[in-house]
Each structure stands twice: as structure tokens, then as C-alpha cells.
Amino acid sequence: MTKPVKIFLLVALFALYYLIPVEFRALWQPDETRYAEISREMLANGNWVTPHFLDLRYFEKPVGGLWINSLGQWIFGHTNFAVRAGAIGSTTLTAVLVYWLGVRLFNQRRVALIACVIFLTSVLVYGVGTYATLDPILTLWLVASMCSFWLAAEAKTTSRRVMGYALLGIACAMGVMTKGFLALAVPVLAILPWSLWQKRFKELLLFGPVALVVAATVSAPWALAIAHQQPDFWHYFFWVEHIQRFAQADAQHNAPFWYYVPIFLLGSLPWLGLLPGALLIGWRARRESPGPGYLLCWVLMPLLFFSLANGKLPTYILPCFAPLSLLLAHYGTTVAPATGRMLRANGWINAGFGGLVTVALLTVLAPWSIVGRPLYTSAEVFRLLLAVMAFASWAVIGVLTVKSPSHRWTWAALCPLGVALTLSAAIPERIRDAKQPQSFIETVAPRMSASRYLLADGPGVASQLAWSLRRSDILLYAQQGELRYGLSYPDAQHKYVSREAFDNWLAGHRREGNVSLVLLLSSDDEKPEVTTPPDFIWRQGRLVYLEYDHIP
Structure with missing residues (x-):
């Protein structure tokens, strides 16, 4: 097979996976609709320092990943593909870095190219890489960090080594501004044991400060700007989003120690059969060259770290699949064919x-x-x-x-x-109606557009309403969810209406125009719990649209 044919097949494979089907998939709530709306509001209000969600301060994530997501909507417009463009672009660039590192480690372009294919087609990578969340963007910066360190580790001159550590600092800074201090923990967990094993700890101590200074310099402008605009941001972000989420007994998304074992195995499909051999060969080859050991540390140490943390999500181990793809490609290409x-x-x-x-x-x-x-x-x-x-x-x-x-x-x-x-x-329609409210909203959008007030019982549906209708004045009804902190500000009190206060609120506000309420019920058989009967009702599965006419 000639080189042009191989390139054509690779491009076609990428297009069939990452480009063609993505636009036709409705956005999933709450994650995709949340990041779609936050980025849309960033473009609309021009505030590139403080993220806002439904016009509320949103302190759960820093701003770096939101910049990239906003860039997708700025370039590609108000489309499903645009919402996912940040994740897809980041996954693509990560695959390019996997190729670069594969050539450096194994000096074989075929191994590097197959590693790219393995990475892009692994179930977990593909599932998250075409899903509008910040994890693919964070993975890009983490892989860039590890590639930068390897560039420094194999450098023959001091200037090249300093450049490698400077690039490491830039990548870490962008990772911190994407999803927080986790971007520092993962590289350290992988790099430190490898440096000790290779007896290069002194080198790490000597040049490590370069990376720290560069990381602080790159992230300082935004860090100072957000502290100026929102003085309590860093307290909330550090304590709630880091300490409570990962360490406390009541951490968000609490799961047992073994949680990542099935995720790791299923996420390795369709390459699962190569996994034991790849890890074993990586362990054995560590004595012959430093590369396999570096990849092995990169896979196992973050996996162990996230397993020890109380708060767990499948997306947290996504960075482990970049080095794993290289180990799988190396094993499948050079070792496994001997016996088949x-x-x-x-x-x-x-x-x-x-x-x-x-x-x-x-x-x-x-x-x-x-x-x-x-x-x-x-x-x-x-x-x-x-x-x-x-x-x-x-x-x-x-x-x-x-x-x-x-x-x-x-x-x-x-x-x-x-x-x-x-x-x-x-x-199935049952899943679509609960997790993909886009078609439901498109059906009733003409009626909603005429409403003076729009309410939704939770941030997930509310964000889909806001993004679809391009209006951020959606009010929350009955449930505050992740927006509880933003709603605690005095200037945000009007953005939430409790179930008990709804009737009195409705009596006063429908004098100003129509009022629409969207509910996501717990089952298809549940009835909406509203005292005041609506003038119009529309139901699709678990989603219900209630409309109250204007009473002058």
C-alpha cells in the first residue's frame, strides 16, 4: 500500500468518526448544553475573564477551556458541530502529539501512525473526544506537558533542555486554566517516579523551576484579573472544586477504589486483547530503554491517583490513553505478530x-x-x-x-x-427525551419565543433552552443544582423561583407577558406538580412544556 493511499485512508477514517456524524447528534444535557451556553454567553457578553452561565457567575471551571469552546462557536456558528469543535480539535492535536512522541520513542513511523489510529478509535477517547466537555482539552495540555518533558529529557544541550521545560510550563499553565490544579498533579505523578528510577532527580530539581516560573507567568494575567473581578473565585474554586471533590468522604461523584478497572478495560476496546501484553512488554523493556518505562509510569501512576481519590468520573483517566496507545501499537507491531x-x-x-x-x-x-x-x-x-x-x-x-x-x-x-x-x-426515544431535549425545544420554540419569562426545573434543560433560543434570561424553577453558588449573590436572587413560591410569582409576572415552564419529570407516567393550571401543555416523554397566557 502506497503512502498516498495510507494518508487517504487515515483522513477518511478520521472524517467518518470525527467530522461527518457529529453535526447530526443532538446535544446531551447537562454537560454539552452547559458548555455550549457558557461559551455562547462569553461571545455575547464579551467577558473573557469571568465565566457566566444563564447570566450567573460560574466558578466551577476556569476559563481556558471555555476560550477554546467559544472559538469553535465563533468559527462554525450556532451548530452542534461548533459546540463540539473544541473537543474534536483538541483530540486531533493530541493524536498528532502521540505520533510525534511515537517517532521519538521507537524511531518507527509505522508504530507512531498505528498509535494515532488506536488512540482515535479507543472507545473512551472517541466517546469523550466527540463530546463537548473540557476533558479532551485538558488531555491535550497534559499530553503536551509529557511530550515537552520528554523533549527536555533527551536534549543534548542546555538551551534545548531549558526550552523543553519552558514548553512544559506553558502546557501546565494552560491545563490549570482549563480545569484547575489537576493539570499539575498528573505530570508530576508520572514524571517524578521515572526521574527517580532513571537517576535524573537532580536534573529535575535544577530545571524544574523553569517550568514553574513559566507556568506562573503565563497564568498570572488571568489569575489576577479573575481575582480582581470576583474576589471570592479562588476560595471557592480551590476548596470546593478541588478539596471537596477529590478528598472528602462526601465528595461529588463518590465511587469505590476499583471504579476505574471496568472503565479502563471497556475504554480500551477495540484493542482490549492487546492490553495485557502491552503492559507486560512495557515493564520488561524498561531495562533496555527509558521510553517504555516513561509510558508505563504515565499510564499507571495517574490511574492509581484517581483510584485513590473519592470523587471519580470516567473522563478523569482519559490522559492515560495517550501513552497506552503507544504501548499497544508497539506491542501489536513488533511483538505480537510473532505468534499471533x-x-x-x-x-x-x-x-x-x-x-x-x-x-x-x-x-x-x-x-x-x-x-x-x-x-x-x-x-x-x-x-x-x-x-x-x-x-x-x-x-x-x-x-x-x-x-x-x-x-x-x-x-x-x-x-x-x-x-x-x-x-x-x-x-431510543426514551433516552432522547430525557437527555437530548433539543428536538423537543425545537418543536415548541415558536411558542417559547413569544414568552416574556422562561423557567426550567434544572440547569440541564435550562441550558438547552438558553442555547437553542439564544437567550440567557432563563429562570430556574424548584432546582438550583450546580448553580447554587451563583444564585447566592444578592443580584441573582430573581433568577430562582421555588416550587412553593411559584403561584404567587406567576400571578404577578404574567401581567408582564406570557410565562413558559419546562419540566423534566422522573418518569413517563409522572404528572406535573403545578397548582395553577396552564393555558397550553405539550408533552414528549418525560419533558413537559407548560404555557401561561399574559393577563394584563
Whole structure:
């Protein structure tokens, strides 16, 4: 296969995964709709220092990642792709860094290129990399940090080494401004044990301050600006968003120590069969060259750190998949073909996974479910068939790789492709109505646009309303959620209406114009709990739209 053909296939694979299907997927709430609206408001109000969400101060995240997300909407407009452009662009640049590091470590472009493919097609990377959240952006800066340190570690001159540490400082600063001090912890956790093992700790002490000074210099302008605009930002951000989230017993997203084991394994699909061998070979090769040991520290130390923390989310371990992709590519290219046993095992794992999900769809989740709780209704057989075809193709590709594992093992990159292309059309309406309110809002948007006041019972639906209608004056009803702190300011009291106060509030405010209320109920059978009957009601699954006419 010629080089132009390989480049064409790589570009086509990237487009089929990351470009073509993304625009057709509705935004998920609460994460995607939140970051879509925060970035839209940043463009609208011109405040690039303090993030605002529904016109409220939003201190849960710094501003760096929001800058990148805003850039996506500035370039591509008010579209679903634009909302996800920051995540997609960051994932793409991370893959480029994976290639760069692969060439440096193994001196083989083929290994580096396959590592890119493995990275871009791993389930966790793809799932998060096409999802509008800050984790792909943070991962870019963390991978840039680790690449910068490697550049410094292999430098032959002092000036080049200083440049490597300076780049490390820039990447760490951008990571801190994207998601906080976690951007400092991950590189330190990986770099420190490797430096001790390689007996380069003195070098780290000598040049490390360069990175610290550069990081402080780069982040200082925004850090001082936010402290000037919002004096309590750093207290809230450091204590609540770092100490409480990760360390306290009641930390947000609390989960057991082993939580990341299944996430790590499933996230490695469709390359799971290569995982044991890649980690083992990385351990054995550490004595021959420093590169595999560096990658191994980079995979295992952050994974252990996040496992020890009380607060856990699947996206936290995303940075581990960059070095893991290099280990998998190295093993699959240079070691595994000798016997083909693990390459064949990887094919059978993919065949089994695709087949198992296909059987589950047809027997458990279908309208004729044998357990009596189907996910798809009788009117959604076409959606079900699309899902079946997607996972059946996963199984078929797995079987094809088994027949000639040494030559076809990279075909595993095609396993998730059917899911990627059919995801938006195969999602059951029950999930769509609860997690993707975009179609619901588009249906009632003409009526909403005429309302003087819009309320929603939670930040998730409220952010979708705000982004879809391009208005940030949405009021919160009954639930404050993550906006509790922003609502505590005296100038934000009017942005929240409790359930108990709603009737009195409604009686006064409908004199100024129509009032609309959107509710996300806990089940399809639940009835809206409102005392004052609406003049118009529209329901789609768990989402309910209530409209109260203007009474002069």
C-alpha cells in the first residue's frame, strides 16, 4: 500500500468518526448544553475573564477551556458541530502529539501512525473526544506537558533542555486554566517516579523551576484579573472544586477504589486483547530503554491517583490513553505478530463483545423483551435494527481479523465505526427525551419565543433552552443544582423561583407577558406538580412544556 493511499485512508477514517456524524447528534444535557451556553454567553457578553452561565457567575471551571469552546462557536456558528469543535480539535492535536512522541520513542513511523489510529478509535477517547466537555482539552495540555518533558529529557544541550521545560510550563499553565490544579498533579505523578528510577532527580530539581516560573507567568494575567473581578473565585474554586471533590468522604461523584478497572478495560476496546501484553512488554523493556518505562509510569501512576481519590468520573483517566496507545501499537507491531495469539484473542474479544450486545438488543432491549422492560418501543423497530446492525458489524469485523490476525489486526479500528455512524438515529426515544431535549425545544420554540419569562426545573434543560433560543434570561424553577453558588449573590436572587413560591410569582409576572415552564419529570407516567393550571401543555416523554397566557 502506497503512502498516498495510507494518508487517504487515515483522513477518511478520521472524517467518518470525527467530522461527518457529529453535526447530526443532538446535544446531551447537562454537560454539552452547559458548555455550549457558557461559551455562547462569553461571545455575547464579551467577558473573557469571568465565566457566566444563564447570566450567573460560574466558578466551577476556569476559563481556558471555555476560550477554546467559544472559538469553535465563533468559527462554525450556532451548530452542534461548533459546540463540539473544541473537543474534536483538541483530540486531533493530541493524536498528532502521540505520533510525534511515537517517532521519538521507537524511531518507527509505522508504530507512531498505528498509535494515532488506536488512540482515535479507543472507545473512551472517541466517546469523550466527540463530546463537548473540557476533558479532551485538558488531555491535550497534559499530553503536551509529557511530550515537552520528554523533549527536555533527551536534549543534548542546555538551551534545548531549558526550552523543553519552558514548553512544559506553558502546557501546565494552560491545563490549570482549563480545569484547575489537576493539570499539575498528573505530570508530576508520572514524571517524578521515572526521574527517580532513571537517576535524573537532580536534573529535575535544577530545571524544574523553569517550568514553574513559566507556568506562573503565563497564568498570572488571568489569575489576577479573575481575582480582581470576583474576589471570592479562588476560595471557592480551590476548596470546593478541588478539596471537596477529590478528598472528602462526601465528595461529588463518590465511587469505590476499583471504579476505574471496568472503565479502563471497556475504554480500551477495540484493542482490549492487546492490553495485557502491552503492559507486560512495557515493564520488561524498561531495562533496555527509558521510553517504555516513561509510558508505563504515565499510564499507571495517574490511574492509581484517581483510584485513590473519592470523587471519580470516567473522563478523569482519559490522559492515560495517550501513552497506552503507544504501548499497544508497539506491542501489536513488533511483538505480537510473532505468534499471533494475542492478535487473534483481540479479534475474538471484539467478535464476542459485538455479538453479546447484539443478542442483548434483540432479547432484552427490544419491544419483545424477555425480561419485560424494553428500552425500545414497538414504534422504534427501525432504531433497534440500526443498533443491531452497528454492533453486528463490530462482531463481523472481529471475526475477519481472527482469520489473518498478523495482517488484519489493525482492522479493529473499524469495529466502532457502525456505532459512530448510527448513534444519533439509533438512540431510543426514551433516552432522547430525557437527555437530548433539543428536538423537543425545537418543536415548541415558536411558542417559547413569544414568552416574556422562561423557567426550567434544572440547569440541564435550562441550558438547552438558553442555547437553542439564544437567550440567557432563563429562570430556574424548584432546582438550583450546580448553580447554587451563583444564585447566592444578592443580584441573582430573581433568577430562582421555588416550587412553593411559584403561584404567587406567576400571578404577578404574567401581567408582564406570557410565562413558559419546562419540566423534566422522573418518569413517563409522572404528572406535573403545578397548582395553577396552564393555558397550553405539550408533552414528549418525560419533558413537559407548560404555557401561561399574559393577563394584563
